[in-house]
Amino acid sequence: MEQDRRQFYRIDKWVALEFQLLETDTQPQDYPLPGTFKVSPHFMLHAELQHLNLAIEQHLSSVDDASDKLLQLFQLLNQKTDVIANSLTASDEPGFNIRADLVNLSEGGLSLSYPISLAIGEKASIRLFMPESETGLRLMTEVKRCESQEGGGYDIGLEFLRMPEACRMELARLILRSQIDQHKAQPIESTDD
Template sequence: MDQDRRQFYRIDHPVVLDYKIVSEADVASSSKPYQFNVSPYFLLQSQLSGIDAECQHLVYKIAESTPHLATYLQHLNKKIDLIGRTLADSQLEVDSTHMQIINLSEGGLSFTAEEALELGTLLAIKLVFPENSLGLLLYAEVQRCEPKEQNFDIGIAFHKMPESCRTLLARLIIEAQARERQAQLHG
């Protein structure tokens, strides 16, 4: 985790977080946790963002030769994003009792838990970013567990994270950095 702390930029971010302890067999059988009962729209925004990232270079290529077509495609993409966000907003379950500020990077996160977790424990993680209508299901491994007042500060490293999720987290972190800079400039 200390190496990740140096390798990735970290932000404090509000999320709804839930986790379940899982076995190595669970992790080996799937790259995405299936331990949570989520609506079909839960991962919609993350899937749309993944497709977006895959197609971004194509839009740039099209813009070089046909700028009007590229602009049209960008507008279609905005429509799809709006539809996706509306569907996700209506179905994302935001349980405010699980809302907390986490310290997030592309490689992992730290959060507060009521119970201690042994180092090396594998977790299925459910993250909801309410401001983005974004839901993620990831596997992680406990790297740190330290007592903190009446709770525990848990540090986890993401495990078997699909590249699309890493790209999505990187974008989310960059957007949060930009908002922080804007707030500092106008604050």
């Protein structure tokens, strides 16, 4: 993986992903097939609403002088929004443990924070969701690095295995778009002589 770090441009990016370790006795022919899949435009709605719900709950818990009726009204409005979001995303069953994560991503692999230690060589199935292009990638990975992090958890380095060309191209587009966005976001330096 160290060689891959030099061969591919890497970006830090927030992505939605699913991560599932494979049983150690899983044979390569039994791995889920890598490839691309369609992502609903409503996919991120549920995750965004969960973040908003946490913020609302924090604000409501800090309001001491509000009437009980006002608090109940806010809770009902919050539930109403949840019902609408759930109906929009009901057919978008994402699968196993979806989460938003800041990852370091390249065409060769990715690194992410993980709560438990993983053994070098363990295999995992990953699904990366890219709602901006309404595309997702299903990829097989192998653990190449597992280092303890300050404050808990582990920094896990994963290498992509048997990546189809369509996935590599979509990943390259995502990385290029992210590079362009990062470049646009940088302030322009003044060149006064």
